[in-house]
Every structure is written in structure tokens, then in C-alpha cells.
Amino acid sequence: MSPGLYKASGAGRTYTVPLIMQTLNSSDTATVRRIVAELKGRPGPLLEVLHAVQAALGYVPEGAVPLVAEGLNLSRAEVHGVVTFYHYFRTHRPGAHTVSLCQAEACQSRGAEALALHARKKLGVDFHGTTADGRFTLEPIYCLGNCACSPAALIDGELHGRVTPERFDALIAEQGKRP
Amino acid sequence: MSVRVYVPGDAAATSIGANEVARAIVQEAARRNTALELVRNGSRGACWLEPLVEVTTAAGRIAYGPVTAADVPGLFAADFLKGGRHALSLGPTDAIAWLAGQQRLTFERVGIVDPASLTDYVKHGGYQGLARSLAMTGAQVVQAITASGLRGRGGAAFPTGIKWKTVLEQNTPQKYVTCNADEGDSGTFSDRMLMEGDPFTLIEGMTIAGLAVGATQGYIYLRAEYPHAHRALKTAIAAAYQGRYLGADVAGSGRGFDLEVRLGAGAYICGEETSMLESLEGKRGEVRVRPPLPAIKGLFGQPTIVNNVVTLATVPWILAHGAEAYANFGTGKSRGTLPIQLAGNVKRGGLVERAFGLTLKELLYDYGGGSASGRPIRAVQIGGPLGAYVPPSQFDTVVDYEALSAIGALLGHGGIVVFDDTVDMARMARYAMEFCAIESCGKCTPCRIGSTRGMEVIDRILAGTDGERNVKLLEELCDTMVQGSLCGLGGMAPFPVQSALKYFREDFRTRTRQ
Numbered sequence: 001m002s003p004g005l006y007k008a009s010g011a012g013r014t015y016t017v018p019l020i021m022q023t024l025n026s027s028d029t030a031t032v033r034r035i036v037a038e039l040k041g042r043p044g045p046l047l048e049v050l051h052a053v054q055a056a057l058g059y060v061p062e063g064a065v066p067l068v069a070e071g072l073n074l075s076r077a078e079v080h081g082v083v084t085f086y087h088y089f090r091t092h093r094p095g096a097h098t099v100s101l102c103q104a105e106a107c108q109s110r111g112a113e114a115l116a117l118h119a120r121k122k123l124g125v126d127f128h129g130t131t132a133d134g135r136f137t138l139e140p141i142y143c144l145g146n147c148a149c150s151p152a153a154l155i156d157g158e159l160h161g162r163v164t165p166e167r168f169d170a171l172i173a174e175q176g177k178r179p
Numbered sequence: 180m181s182v183r184v185y186v187p188g189d190a191a192a193t194s195i196g197a198n199e200v201a202r203a204i205v206q207e208a209a210r211r212n213t214a215l216e217l218v219r220n221g222s223r224g225a226c227w228l229e230p231l232v233e234v235t236t237a238a239g240r241i242a243y244g245p246v247t248a249a250d251v252p253g254l255f256a257a258d259f260l261k262g263g264r265h266a267l268s269l270g271p272t273d274a275i276a277w278l279a280g281q282q283r284l285t286f287e288r289v290g291i292v293d294p295a296s297l298t299d300y301v302k303h304g305g306y307q308g309l310a311r312s313l314a315m316t317g318a319q320v321v322q323a324i325t326a327s328g329l330r331g332r333g334g335a336a337f338p339t340g341i342k343w344k345t346v347l348e349q350n351t352p353q354k355y356v357t358c359n360a361d362e363g364d365s366g367t368f369s370d371r372m373l374m375e376g377d378p379f380t381l382i383e384g385m386t387i388a389g390l391a392v393g394a395t396q397g398y399i400y401l402r403a404e405y406p407h408a409h410r411a412l413k414t415a416i417a418a419a420y421q422g423r424y425l426g427a428d429v430a431g432s433g434r435g436f437d438l439e440v441r442l443g444a445g446a447y448i449c450g451e452e453t454s455m456l457e458s459l460e461g462k463r464g465e466v467r468v469r470p471p472l473p474a475i476k477g478l479f480g481q482p483t484i485v486n487n488v489v490t491l492a493t494v495p496w497i498l499a500h501g502a503e504a505y506a507n508f509g510t511g512k513s514r515g516t517l518p519i520q521l522a523g524n525v526k527r528g529g530l531v532e533r534a535f536g537l538t539l540k541e542l543l544y545d546y547g548g549g550s551a552s553g554r555p556i557r558a559v560q561i562g563g564p565l566g567a568y569v570p571p572s573q574f575d576t577v578v579d580y581e582a583l584s585a586i587g588a589l590l591g592h593g594g595i596v597v598f599d600d601t602v603d604m605a606r607m608a609r610y611a612m613e614f615c616a617i618e619s620c621g622k623c624t625p626c627r628i629g630s631t632r633g634m635e636v637i638d639r640i641l642a643g644t645d646g647e648r649n650v651k652l653l654e655e656l657c658d659t660m661v662q663g664s665l666c667g668l669g670g671m672a673p674f675p676v677q678s679a680l681k682y683f684r685e686d687f688r689t690r691t692r693q
Binding site for chain 2: 043045046047048051078081082085086087088089104105106107109110141142144145146147149150154157158159161162
């Protein structure tokens with residue numbers, strides 16, 4: 001059997017399935033290996049590693065999981081379990097800009113729901129979606145600690161308060177001009 | 180000497196234009212060939228006046244606000260660098276009534292110092308608590324914290340001294356001090372404001388704790404949603420190492436304490452202490468069964484202090500001024516002060532640090548000025564998404580642990596979210612269940628399944644399907660979750676639902692008839 005494939009059986013049949021569903025290109029592989037090598041000596045390093053991978057690649061690709069697992073002497077299931085437990089880690093490449101809208105109570109009291117509706121319509125995507133042109137990813141977020149200036153949004157790490165639908169449009173237009 | 184101008188670098192202030200104001204001030208000063216020193220301080224906490232610009236004059240700090248970038252040329256024209264009159268003049272900052280009446284102990288330096296400067300911190304009384312503690316035994320430090328009456332400000336209100344004592348008594352070579360900075364409750368931002376505005380206070384508090392109980396390593400578990408606080412902490416920790424307040428020889432004591440920040444990854448449950456420890460170990464943030472308590476078997480199986488940011492940041496004040504001075508503030512078993520956060524639909528939102536003992540009414544109307552929308556306040560939620568909704572009929576309640584508990588509410592981390600009369604309480608109840616379903620760690624059934632069932636039952640009530648029967652079912656489900664959940668998430672998520680059913684039943688009934 002060729003490398004990367006293994007046999008599984010079920011319902012009376014035997015399947016040959018790829019072991020690694022998705023492989024990384026050589027540059028991303030090198031990046032992940034470097035991050036793991038750098039951080040693996042630290043106590044409880046997995047979250048640190050995943051943060052570094054996401055910071056470098058923009059997401060935690062499925063193909064990074066076996067590399068991280070191997071490097072940290074964990075099972076792939078353990079790494080996958082951690083990646084999927086935390087909302088912050090994403091397994092798909094995001095748009096050029098990430099727009100997170102707070103959906104928690106304090107923002108709800110100042111119109112977060114209407115703003116979310118407006119944002120979905122404006123960008124033409126639902127929460128967790130990326131626009132067709134790859135420019136924007138829309139995410140819900142639960143509290144940005146800006147509860148006295150609600151509703152709040154986080155755009156590429158920049159916090160914005162008292163975001164009206166008009167202000168949202170202006171912010172999107174401004175981001176649209178950036179690469 | 181050039182004039183010192185303060186423009187907050189606090190996340191809330193920058194979210195409404197403080198960076199643009201700072202840029203405009205620098206540009207206008209350059210254009211006018213005027214020298215000034217710009218300091219990006221923390222926020223004074225009056226979010227409704229942000230961006231609040233301050234200038235140092237012979238008469239003290241003079242405030243202007245809320246300032247927009249467009250106001251800046253006008254401020255220069257009015258000679259604001261000398262405290263000149265302008266439409267946005269607020270007079271001396273310390274005399275602004277909203278701030279003047281506060282009792283700032285934990286937040287005594289927030290908004291005042293340059294959060295990036297160790298020198299400024301020391302100049303404003305920083306590290307006096309550590310100096311005092313170095314002259315005491317670990318047991319004496321723990322005793323001082325016990326005597327101060329300080330209770331966990333994260334929400335559980337457990338006496339801090341008792342926790343420390345347990346860790347102190349463990350005979351193991353490796354112990355830890357961990358700071359829970361996973362401030363996920365909606366309506367709370369005191370941790371964030373403190374870490375951004377006076378990070379050295381937290382570092383000092385953790386250092387005192389570590390040296391007192393014999394822990395050599397500290398971790399701050401910070402939520403990923405706080406990039407500004409992350410930067411502020413990293414800068415301050417580096418400066419503290421540089422100044423030898425961290426590392427192998429803390430302040431010449433010959434004893435070591437190391438500290439680092441670890442980032443969470445967007446899981447609300449990691450604010451629960453055992454889940455936070457799992458996460459710090461690099462695992463899924465699943466709740467641990469207690470006992471053993473973290474104080475006995477915590478991080479990596481070792482005795483561990485787990486305290487909230489505000490709790491640890493209060494420690495330096497207590498050590499510097501004495502346990503008795505702290506215990507002199509407050510009422511009943513709630514000693515000291517509480518940084519209360521006024522949030523949501525409130526006219527004058529922000530942080531109010533006062534001794535325990537104010538009523539909700541005083542906070543909401545005297546400080547808060549009523550709702551931002553100008554409509555009547557219909558409900559407030561206290562203590563985050565797991566806190567009860569409180570109706571106006573109970574606004575005479577004193578904001579302390581015992582009084583709120585007596586009316587079936589909880590103080591939590593001290594956040595108060597205001598809603599006006601347009602709020603739909605059945606929807607808010609549904610949201611409580613939805614939030615629990617999104618954030619449940621999945622370890623126990625009442626929380627994992629109960630929250631989803633709760634959402635479905637409320638949906639049926641709202642759709643008018645068998646309303647009365649489903650309301651009864653919802654009440655029973657809430658009871659099961661409260662009694663049967665492993666931790667506070669599933670165990671308290673029903674509180675907002677139950678309070679909405681109790682005080683705002685009409686919102687459920689209206690829909691039932693439709």
C-alpha cells in the first residue's frame with residue numbers, strides 16, 4: 001500500500017482511505033515544524049503551538065494536525081480535539097479581513113442583533129462565512145469587554161465601539177481599501 | 180519643560196476614536212511648532228466621557244471630553260495646553276463629580292499612570308506592598324489577606340486568604356500562582372481596564388502571592404479577545420524583568436518568581452477555574468471534578484492559587500496600607516471595595532469603584548443617569564450571562580454578595596447590564612440557553628443536553644405550542660440543570676431563565692396567546 005493510506009473495514013467491506021486528508025505544502029510544513037520545535041519544551045505547549053500556527057498561516061489547517069501531534073508526542077485525536085474545542089481556532093483559511101461582531105447581552109441591549117442582521121446582508125454571508133471575493137470573514141464573538149460602548153466589533157484586532165449600521169458600512173469601506 | 184498630554188490607549192477609548200485624537204494632537208502640535216509629551220494612559224473609567232483628554236497644568240490635570248479628532252484644532256486655539264476654556268472643558272479631572280465620589284483602591288492608579296512605565300508605577304506607590312511583604316513571613320502575608328476580608332472578585336467570592344493558606348500548607352517543591360484573566364462575562368471589563376491601565380499592579384500582586392506561598396512560577400491566563408491587554412501585559416512583564424522585580428532575584432530578596440501570559444482561545448468555560456487549568460496545560464477546557472481542589476492539586480497536579488485579576492491586583496494595596504484599612508471599607512461580610520461596571524443601555528456607563536453598600540438605584544440613576552435611550556429601565560442583568568435579571572421593584576437592593584443572594588441574584592464579577600423597556604425577556608431567556616449550548620464543555624449531560632433542550636422548549640413557547648405545559652417543562656429543566664450540572668455554567672445558566680419567568684412572565688404569555 002502506498003504511504004499515507006491505510007485500510008479500514010466496516011459493514012462487511014474493506015476501504016482504503018487516505019491517512020492524511022489534506023497535506024500542507026512544503027513551506028507551510030516547514031513553518032509548522034519550526035513552531036513545534038521552538039515551543040515543544042514549554043510546559044503544556046499545545047495551545048501555544050496552535051496560536052503560533054494560526055498566527056503564521058491564518059488558520060490551523062487539517063494537515064498541520066499530524067505534524068503537531070508527532071512533534072509533541074500526542075495522538076492526532078488529542079490535537080484535533082483541542083483544535084475543535086476552542087472557538088478561536090479555525091480550520092479553514094479566512095478572508096483577508098476578519099470582522100467579529102459581539103453578540104453578548106450588553107451589546108444586545110444596544111442593537112447588536114439589528115447590526116448583525118445588517119452585516120450579514122451587507123456582506124452577503126452568514127456568521128462563520130467568508131465573502132465570495134475572499135475579502136471578509138464574519139464571526140460572532142461573545143464579549144469584547146467594551147460593554148459601556150456597545151455594540152462592539154473587532155476588525156483585524158482593532159476594537160470599535162458604538163457601531164451603528166452606518167458606521168459598520170464606513171468601516172467595511174475603509175477595510176476594503178486595504179490589501 | 181513640555182506639557183504632558185494624556186490620551187487613553189485603553190481599548191474602549193480607542194474603540195471610539197482615541198487613536199485618531201492622539202494622532203491629531205501630535206500633528207497639530209507639530210504644525211504649530213509646540214512641544215508636548217503624549218502619554219497613552221489607561222481609562223479613568225468614565226466611558227461616557229471618552230476619549231477623555233487631560234493636560235497637566237500648575238493647577239493639576241485638566242480634562243476635556245468627549246473629544247473627537249475634529250475638535251483638536253479648536254482645543255489648541257483655546258490654548259488647552261494651559262488649561263484654557265473650551266466647550267469640552269470638564270475642569271480638573273479629580274473634581275468631575277462622577278469620579279470624585281469614587282473610592283479607588285484597586286484602581287487607584289488606573290488612568291493616572293503611564294501603564295508602560297515601571298518608573299511611573301514606582302513613583303505612584305507601586306511595589307510598596309511587595310516591599311512590606313518581603314519583611315514578613317509567608318504565613319503573615321496570608322494572615323493579612325485573610326484579615327482584610329478580601330473575597331474572590333471573579334464571581335465565586337471565596338475568601339482569598341483561605342485559598343492561599345491551603346496552598347501555603349502543601350509541602351511540595353513546585354507550586355503555581357495563576358491569574359484568571361478570562362473575563363468572559365458580558366457587561367464586565369474591570370479586568371481588562373486594569374491590565375491595560377495599570378498592569379504592574381497585577382504583576383506585583385502575583386509576585387506577593389507567589390513569594391508568600393512558595394510558588395516560583397506564575398501564569399496569567401488571558402482571553403484571546405483582549406489583544407490590547409495582551410500587549411500591555413507583555414510590555415509590563417518585560418519591564419518588570421528588566422527592573423529585577425521578576426526573575427531569579429525579586430527586588431533583591433534572593434528569591435525567584437517568574438511570570439508569563441498564556442492566551443486562551445475563545446472558550447467561555449475556561450473562566451471556570453479547573454477548566455482554565457486544563458487549558459493552561461494545553462488541553463481541551465473540560466471541567467475537572469472537585470475534589471481535589473486546585474489549591475491541593477491544581478496546575479500540572481501541583482498546589483495552585485487561582486485568583487481573578489481584580490483579586491490579585493487588590494493585594495498590593497492591602498499589603499501597602501494594612502489589612503485593617505481595607506476591611507474598614509464595606510458592609511457585613513462584603514469587605515473592601517468593588518469595581519462595578521455599568522454597561523449596556525446606560526447613559527453614563529463605565530467603572531465605579533466604591534465600598535460595598537451602594538444600592539442598585541444609586542448605581543443606575545445617580546451614576547448611570549438612567550438608560551442611554553432615555554426610555555424606562557425594565558431590567559438589569561447582574562453578574563454576566565449566568566446572572567439573574569432583576570426588575571425595578573428590587574432596585575433598592577444593596578450591591579453586596581449577601582443582599583443580592585437574598586433576592587436570588589448574584590454579584591458575580593460586578594457587571595451590571597441595563598435594558599430598557601424594549602427588551603424581550605423571553606428572547607433573553609432563550610439567549611441564556613443558547614449561550615450555554617454554544618459554550619458548554621460537554622462533560623456533563625445536564626449542561627450539554629439541557630441547554631439545547633431549553634432552547635427548543637422556549638422556541639415552542641414562543642411559537643405558541645402548548646404554552647403552559649412547556650413553561651412548566653422549562654421550569655423543571657432549569658431545576659435539573661441547577662441541581663445536576665458539574666460546574667457553574669450549566670448550574671447557573673438557568674438563573675436568567677428562571678428570573679425572566681418569575682418577573683417577566685408576561686413576555687412568555689404574550690407569545691403563548693399569539
